Amino acid sequence: MSTAASGKSKRNSYEDLVDVATTLFSERGYAGTTVRMIADALGVQSGSLYSHISSKEEVLKRIVLSVAQEFLDGARAATEGEGSPEERLRALCRNHLSVVDRRQAAVTVYYDEWRKLDEVAVAEITAQRREYEQHFVGVVEEGVASGAFVKGADVRMAVLLVLSACNWTYQWYTRRGPMTPEEISDSFVEITLKGLLRR
Amino acid sequence: MSTAASGKSKRNSYEDLVDVATTLFSERGYAGTTVRMIADALGVQSGSLYSHISSKEEVLKRIVLSVAQEFLDGARAATEGEGSPEERLRALCRNHLSVVDRRQAAVTVYYDEWRKLDEVAVAEITAQRREYEQHFVGVVEEGVASGAFVKGADVRMAVLLVLSACNWTYQWYTRRGPMTPEEISDSFVEITLKGLLRR
DNA sequence: CCTACCGATCGGTAGG
DNA sequence: CCTACCGATCGGTAGG
The missing domain is CATH 1.10.10.60 (Homeodomain-like)
Incomplete structure (x- = not known):
């Protein structure tokens, strides 16, 4: 900008x-x-x-922490409302793609460089990533508990599947592509859910 | 070693x-x-x-090209035999996790640094990545054509989902984890397929 | 494989 | 924000 x-x-x-x-x-x-x-x-x-x-590293820290905060704020908003597990999962993925779309360069720096910060910052980011993942785990567990998702589903692996797909988007997503961020995230959720929804 | x-x-x-x-x-x-x-x-x-x-960059190039070759060789082997689309997709993902498992540090260098090579090498890797992805696309298209996978499935997105999950494993996989590489890849395929298989 | 060294460049500072 | 510069370190080389 x-x-x-x-x-x-x-x-x-x-x-x-x-x-x-x-x-x-x-x-x-x-x-x-x-x-x-x-x-x-x-x-x-x-x-x-x-x-x-005051230093080059200060700039990196600023970039990385702001992206981590933006991912997390969006995830909190996506899970705090009402809505079915399916709707919440969709909201979580939409938020993710939205951040990737709006802050593409910063998101790349976040993924590629966060481990190079000092250990205090790395600990902070690690905690934020854990909470971020827990929003996904919580929503899927809720779906299994309510009976909307198949019982005995490997919750951890299902979350890993859809969250990995979201995490990986920064490697290939571009605004010049044929799909909007919403279409991409909804598609990920749909394919994942058709394997989880009771039928 | x-x-x-x-x-x-x-x-x-x-x-x-x-x-x-x-x-x-x-x-x-x-x-x-x-x-x-x-x-x-x-x-x-x-x-x-x-x-x-002769240079530091030569060493990087050696590492990156050898990993790219290993991924690709395994993908070719996984798709050249007989076997249903489902079996071949499983073989593709098993190969991926096997390379991540056996060459973890080199795989990390491959993903993090391949874009920093000179443009000749970047072009070569790009072509190899495209062929690698095409093995996945081909197998899923085959499944749709044969009627084993749901018609109208978004092949590109289904491939992106499972391939992203594979690509992302280098970020979290460790031998000290609770699952074997085979269990991880089979789990990814199963969740993806339950959304693709006709029912 | 070592000693000795190269020109270039690094992140950062002093003092306007 | 500029000029001028710092000590440290970089990838790489010469000549044993």
Whole structure:
């Protein structure tokens, strides 16, 4: 968003800096991106960045934590309302694809680089990922308990199947594709459920 | 495999070097691993590596191409025999999990770093990935054509679901887990098929 | 495989 | 935000 991603730009805010870093990190990796590349893309000298940031790693942390928070906030919203297990599972997957769609570059950085943060941040992200997965597990267990899903279904594996498909979308999803984020997530849920729904 | 991964070791072959680099690349990323780290792990000076290799990138290329080849060889073997579409799909997924199991660190390097190779290598890997996916698509299309799988099934999405789950396993699979590679892949196929099989 | 070293570049700082 | 620069480290080489 915001201003240019190459050549020179005018007003440079912290947000512009994070946007540019997000694009570069997603394309070249965190370790493969230098602070000079970020400065070049903003049209400033590399030393000038340090009036906005204290370190390169701080920028990575900001990107990763914001994505993790966005995934989690959406998952909480998807499961807190009423609705059948089937509807909630659909909402969870729709949220996931929505985040991937809206924040594609940041999501790539999140998946590829979160393990490279310091151990405090890694512990925080790990806890958030666990809660995120638990929203899926809870919904499927509910469906099994209510009798809507087949008894004896391997809940963990069913969740792993649909959640893996969601997690993997950042590798191939593009807005120029033939399907909308909703169509993709609904399709994943439908195929998974036809194996889980009692018949 | 081979010799030590830390401290000093004795005989150092090209294989040892690649093994050590594979472990380090998988843990710290390619750009985050220095040739001195590789040399330290082998117990030699960094300059000494260059009697075995011509560049750091050559080592990455070797790792990535060998994994891509192993995935593809297994997929060809899984689809060339007789067997129903269901059996072949199971064989494809079993092969995938088998490679992840046997070559875990190398597989991690493959997924995380293949895009960082030069464009010739990226083109080669892209073609191999396309063929790999086509083995899955072919098997599912066969199942739909023969009437074993539901008509009107979205073949692309069903393949994407099960293949994404396979692709994602490198992120969480460990030998210390409760399930074998066969159990995991069979479970993925079963859940996917119960949504595809005519009933 | 070692010693010794190279030019380039890294993230980051000082002082305007 | 710039100029000027820092110590450290990078991948790689020469010549044993």
